Amino acid sequence: MALTIHNNLTGKKEKFVPLEEGRVSIYVCGVTVYDDIHMGHARSMVVFDTIARYFRHIGYEVNHVTNFTDVDDKIIDRAAQTGEAPLELSARYIEEYFKDSESLGLVGADAYPKASESMGDIISMVSDIIDAGFGYAAEDGSVYFSVDRVEDYGRLTNQRLEDLESSGRIAQDPHKRNPMDFALWKAAKPGEISWDSPWGKGRPGWHIECSAMIRAVMGDRIDIHGGGNDLIFPHHENEILQTEAVTGEPLANYWVHNGMLQVKGEKMSKSVGNFFRVRDVAARYRKEEIRFYFLNAHYSSPMVYSEEAMEESSAGLRRLWNNHGDLVAYARKPSGDYDAAEEIAAMRAAFRKQMDDDFNTRGAIEALFNLARATNRLMSEGRLSQKGALDALGAMAECNEVLGILPEAGGDEGDIGPLVDLLIEIRGELRGMKAYALADRIRDGLADLGIVLEDTSDGVKWKKG
RNA sequence: GUCGGGAUAACAAAGUGGCCAUGUGGGGGACUGCAGAUCCUCAUACGGGGGUUCAAAUCCCCCUCCCGACCCCA
Structure with missing residues (x-):
């Protein structure tokens, strides 16, 4: 089955056909770095990280690029408050961004262009837009994009220019020919950070940098x-206009937008002040738990964030972790001869089918749960073979390359194995003597060290908690 | 106002014409020194109203409510 993607440009699910066989280029709008990132940004980052991982998984060569907006009004305002230079402040938050990326288990983009380091490209693009007849320099030294020159305005938004103009939310500006015109280049106010340009000192408008x-x-x-669905208008709409004014070709074939993360039914946002910092959440949850929380819903659906929701989702993830640990333990002392080939193949097929269907991570996770139930059962019946256990682990590891929700394989088990076995043996003798207090001390002590013992009808099993 | 997206059991969340979703939580049972894990099993659904159909959570129409975009935003 072929990969299909819900394309917001057409509003339909479409078969994915790359511009170039075997390659895919993905650009995701990044963040404006004037503060720590919050869980809403994290969702977008995890979603597109997972999409890029999936493309690699199915054999594509991926070029994943995401930007930093490191020059803009908010950064300038914030820097004025802290007394830093704007670019110092943004550089500081870019560092924080990369720390948070690690807490989210991101593979990372292939390039992270910054507005401040792309001035040459930005200025030449503005010139090209003016040359193509779509931009004009106003008396104040700013350059605007002329929406009246565009025939099919509102392709992505499905909005008519007149409707937007009459929304009453468009500010009047004497320098603009049409109130819907937007700034390609903003003239610098006195004392503001600025770059030289053919139109005088200034800085880029928001949309042009992308x-x-x-x-x-x-x-x-x-x-x-890609990007959050709050960027569809005007940001992405205007990106399309700018690029196509110059190239005459469609900017992107597929537009993919993640749904907003809400808090108590309201969008999580810096300006509302109802946000949860990634840093704070990451202090309490592992990256696998945070990823699972996000991937447990479709990327395009709205989600409501709460501590309770995180707890509930983590409780579900623990079931997969337990299964994974049990399989590892079982493979050390297997007892059956059933290879579970059918169950494992079914999981692989379901995973692929679900991910191919507009990156349905929730459905893919379901496939993992179904395999977990099957292998748990086979283990409890003592029917699973060593090959079956190892194959199941292998298939899970493959899925995990995309999802990143299972603990990474620890390599030091061989070292502690004999020690744990010795303790289990001693505890067994203590239990035989009904010296339960001592036996429990061994179990509790090991638990504190991260080793979980479980008494089963099949003997004592251990795994790393 | 214009344009999107939603409403599924206690909670979370897939599905999209007929067959068990799944996970958490709850009830019962197995296992068990206890604990935990695991297995088996049970219960509770498709916002409301019409229509199409042998058959609708799924298709069509109407209604209600929620969220988002239109200033900044992932």
Whole structure:
């Protein structure tokens, strides 16, 4: 079955056809670095990280690029408050961003262009837009994009220009020819950070940096453009206008947007102040738990964040971890001869089918749960072979390359194995003498060291908790 | 106002014409010194109203409610 993607440009699920056989280019709008990132950003990061991982998993060569907006009004305002230079402040938060990326288990993008380091590309793109007749320099030294020059405005939004103009939310600006025109280049106010340009000192408008950086780093056309669905209008709409004004070609073939993370039914956002920092959540949960929380729902659905939701989702994930640990332990002392080939093949097929269906991670996770139930049963019946246990672990590991929700394989079990076995043996003798207090001390003590003992009808099993 | 996306059992969340979703939580049972894990099993669904169909959570129409976008945003 072929990979299908819900394309927001058409509103339909479409078969994915890359521009170039075997390769996929993905650009994801990154963050404005004036503060720590929150769980809403984390969702977007995990979602697109997983999509990139899946493309690699099925054999694509992936070019994944995400940007940093490190020059803008909010950064300038915040820097004025802290007394830092704007670029110092943004550099500091970019460092924090990478720390948080690790707490989310991100593979990472292939390139992270920054607006401040792309001025040449941005200025030349603005010039190209003016040359193409879509931009004009105003008297104040700013450059605007002329929406009236565009014939089919609102392709991504499915909005008509007149409707947007009449929304009453568009600020009037004497320098603009049409109130819907947007800034490509903003003239600097006195004392503000600025760059030299043919139109005087200034800095880029918000939308132009993405268009310019995509063009410079990835080329005129890309396969997939992603971001949060709050960016659809005006940001992505305007990116399309800018790029196509210059290239005359579609910017991206597929537009993919993740749903918003809400708090108590309201969008998590810095301006509302109802956000949970990634750093704080990561202090309490492992990266696998955070990823599982996000991937347990479809990327496009809205999610409501709460501590309770995290706890509930982690309780479910522990079931998979237990199964994984049990399989590892079982493989050391297998007792059956059934290879579970059918169950494992069914899981692989279901995983692929679900992921191919617009990256349905929730459905893919379900396939893992189904295999877990099957192998748990086979282990409890003592029917699973060593090959079956190892194959199941192998299949789980393959899925995990995409999802990143299972603990990474520890390699030091061989070293502690004999020690644990000795303790289990001694505890067994104590239990035989009904010296339960001492036996429990061994079990509790090992638990504190991260080794969990479980008494089963099949003998004592241990695993790393 | 215009344009999107939603409403599934206690909670979370897939599915999209007929067959067991899944996970958490709850009830019962197995195992058991206890604990935990695991297995078996049970219960509770498709916002409301019409329609199409042998058959609708799924298709069509209407209604209600929620979220998002239109200033900044993942």
